[in-house]
Amino acid sequence: MSLWKIVLKNIVQRKLSSTLTSASIGLGVAVVVAILALRAQTRERFEQSAFGYELVVGPKQLGALQLVLNTVYHMETSPGNIPWSRYKELAAHKAVSAAIPVSVGDSYGGARVVGTTPAFFDAFTYPIDGRPFRFDPARLEQAMAGKEAEGAFEAVIGYSAAVRTGLHRGDTFQPSHGVDAVGDTHAEKWTVVGILQPTGTPNDRAIFINLDSFYEIKDHRQTSGISAVIVKTKGGSSADRLQYDLNQLPDVMAAAPARVMAEFFSKFDWIPLMFLAVASLVVIMAAVSIFVAIYNSMSERRRAIAIMRALGARRGTVLSIVMMEAAALCAFGAVGGIVLGHAITAVAGAFLSSRSGVPLSALAFQPEELAVAAGVLVLGALAGILPALKAYRTDIADGLSPSS
Amino acid sequence: MSIALQGVRKAFKGNPVLSIDRLDIPKGAQWIITGASGSGKSTFLNLVSGILTPDAGSIAVAGTDITKLPEAARDRFRAEKIGFVFQTFNLLQGFSALENVLLGMLFADRVDPARAEALLDRVGLKDKRDQNPDALSVGQQQRVAIARALANKPEVLLADEPTGNLDPKTGESIIGLLKEVCGENGTTLLCVTHQPQVMQSFKDVTDLSCLSGK
Numbered sequence: 039m040s041l042w043k044i045v046l047k048n049i050v051q052r053k054l055s056s057t058l059t060s061a062s063i064g065l066g067v068a069v070v071v072a073i074l075a076l077r078a079q080t081r082e083r084f085e086q087s088a089f090g091y092e093l094v095v096g097p098k099q100l101g102a103l104q105l106v107l108n109t110v111y112h113m114e115t116s117p118g119n120i121p122w123s124r125y126k127e128l129a130a131h132k133a134v135s136a137a138i139p140v141s142v143g144d145s146y147g148g149a150r151v152v153g154t155t156p157a158f159f160d161a162f163t164y165p166i167d168g169r170p171f172r173f174d175p176a177r178l179e180q181a182m183a184g185k186e187a188e189g190a191f192e193a194v195i196g197y198s199a200a201v202r203t204g205l206h207r208g209d210t211f212q213p214s215h216g217v218d219a220v221g222d223t224h225a226e227k228w229t230v231v232g233i234l235q236p237t238g239t240p241n242d243r244a245i246f247i248n249l250d251s252f253y254e255i256k257d258h259r260q261t262s263g264i265s266a267v268i269v270k271t272k273g274g275s276s277a278d279r280l281q282y283d284l285n286q287l288p289d290v291m292a293a294a295p296a297r298v299m300a301e302f303f304s305k306f307d308w309i310p311l312m313f314l315a316v317a318s319l320v321v322i323m324a325a326v327s328i329f330v331a332i333y334n335s336m337s338e339r340r341r342a343i344a345i346m347r348a349l350g351a352r353r354g355t356v357l358s359i360v361m362m363e364a365a366a367l368c369a370f371g372a373v374g375g376i377v378l379g380h381a382i383t384a385v386a387g388a389f390l391s392s393r394s395g396v397p398l399s400a401l402a403f404q405p406e407e408l409a410v411a412a413g414v415l416v417l418g419a420l421a422g423i424l425p426a427l428k429a430y431r432t433d434i435a436d437g438l439s440p441s442s
Numbered sequence: 443m444s445i446a447l448q449g450v451r452k453a454f455k456g457n458p459v460l461s462i463d464r465l466d467i468p469k470g471a472q473w474i475i476t477g478a479s480g481s482g483k484s485t486f487l488n489l490v491s492g493i494l495t496p497d498a499g500s501i502a503v504a505g506t507d508i509t510k511l512p513e514a515a516r517d518r519f520r521a522e523k524i525g526f527v528f529q530t531f532n533l534l535q536g537f538s539a540l541e542n543v544l545l546g547m548l549f550a551d552r553v554d555p556a557r558a559e560a561l562l563d564r565v566g567l568k569d570k571r572d573q574n575p576d577a578l579s580v581g582q583q584q585r586v587a588i589a590r591a592l593a594n595k596p597e598v599l600l601a602d603e604p605t606g607n608l609d610p611k612t613g614e615s616i617i618g619l620l621k622e623v624c625g626e627n628g629t630t631l632l633c634v635t636h637q638p639q640v641m642q643s644f645k646d647v648t649d650l651s652c653l654s655g656k
Contacts, residue, residue: 039541039544039545039547039548039553040548040553041548043541044545047536047537047541048536050536051535051536341532342534342535345532345533345534346534346545346549347493347517348491348493348520348526348532349520349521349526349545349546349549349590350517350518350519350520350521350522350524350549350550351517351521351549352513352514352517352518352549353513353514353517354514355549434488434493435484435488435493435494438528438532
């Protein structure tokens with residue numbers, strides 16, 4: 039027998055009321071936890087050096103956000119092309135350690151098709167089950183000049199894209215023009231030669247083909263431009279300097295994905311804060327409901343409190359019991375809410391991941407959750423103060439009288 | 443002496459309820475406290491147990507003047523030295539018979555499940571330990587209350603109309619049990635009643651009406 043056992047008995051005796059008040063706390067906490075988890079992870083995942091993408095260089099006519107979303111996250115549409123010569127200049131630049139050309143505009147089975155070179159897999163050290171596709175620079179130059187040339191049509195598929203399309207190594211497929219899979223199907227067939235192991239990046243959702251084959255597509259021939267160039271610099275301040283220099287050019291722009299995404303999220307930071315405020319109000323209202331439930335039950339508990347006092351329980355003891363009960367109801371709500379919050383994160387994270395390719399974990403625990411749990415416990419104890427004072431003031435003789 | 447009252451006065455809202463110039467109750471005594479309605483029987487028990495404090499006078503229980511103790515110390519004293527048996531049993535609903543006895547031990551920091559079980563065995567409720575009060579007969583409920591009152595080996599057991607809600611036969615067995623267990627432990631038993639058949643079973647009967655001059 040302990041005070042906690044008395045508290046639990048009191049809670050069990052009022053099952054319905056206890057369950058409802060705890061559940062209301064839990065719902066509020068769940069929303070707070072889910073918002074905290076999604077907000078923190080979304081920012082972290084989108085901003086974490088954008089998965090190693092230091093700079094992306096693309097056409098000037100559209101904004102940096104669209105360039106980043108298109109090149110890094112395989113979202114939105116391609117904002118146009120930059121001349122192949124710009125890629126060559128970048129590849130030869132003394133501050134650049136790797137320049138990787140990408141061309142987009144096709145899709146297969148809902149997965150974006152990205153034309154690039156094997157340097158892409160080397161730059162990001164992505165492990166491949168199978169082998170990278172072959173790349174023939176001479177064939178690329180010929181295709182861009184409008185000349186047909188024999189060569190490989192090979193693909194390496196991102197892990198999720200392989201699952202989604204059902205393609206395996208050795209399979210062939212025909213992409214369609216456009217990113218929404220309603221365009222014309224190209225006549226050319228690509229063979230899957232490798233499947234990327236999961237990278238935890240949006241590249242899991244994409245299909246990569248050799249850039250020279252991209253320009254062998256009948257509709258793409260004689261195109262001497264590419265969608266973008268992914269650039270890795272030699273470090274130091276070279277990225278900033280290079281970005282500045284590129285942005286002085288009339289036809290290209292350079293964007294640092296991490297910075298672009300940070301600016302993007304900072305513009306919308308008020309949205310999760312607003313949700314947090316609403317969820318906090320829900321928690322406070324739930325705490326008020328705990329106060330009402332316990333306070334209203336004090337009349338029927340008067341005799342029980344008087345009995346305990348007659349048995350030697352001090353005023354402080356009965357005060358503690360009532361406050362512990364309020365705190366326990368909040369604790370149950372907080373624990374349930376944290377579990378439910380992570381379940382919501384799992385569902386919402388899966389949805390966001392399917393849209394963005396950015397993996398969000400339901401198990402990632404935010405330090406703020408501890409503060410939420412502690413805050414809810416304090417709130418519960420506060421909600422218990424007035425009923426506890428009522429218990430504290432209970433007159434033993436009156437409480438034990440047969441009429442009470 | 444187990445209990446000694448001297449010059450005790452108690453009034454509620456100016457109305458005198460109890461006035462005892464001197465009353466000494468020896469250790470191990472088994473007394474009936476009786477009196478007319480309004481003679482202050484319940485007030486007497488509440489004063490002896492420290493639930494109420496007198497307006498004047500001193501009350502010594504087991505050698506301690508409880509009127510000089512602060513409230514928290516009186517509560518502790520009550521938990522350790524006083525056992526209570528009520529007319530309406532006052533068992534906590536939702537708690538088993540065993541848990542009700544353990545509750546009596548909790549506030550004296552003497553939780554001892556083995557002793558609680560032994561006490562229930564002693565009052566004849568070996569098979570009813572896990573039953574909740576509402577599953578017990580009124581006689582069984584009063585037996586649980588007696589076991590709870592004895593939980594901390596009290597110096598004094600106060601019984602307020604313990605047979606008031608019982609039929610005569612059950613009442614007789616409860617009084618017999620009270621006298622027996624108090625006798626075994628040398629516990630002073632003060633039993634408030636106005637039932638003649640209960641009074642007949644005690645040698646010492648104190649009429650508060652006479653003591654208070656009412």
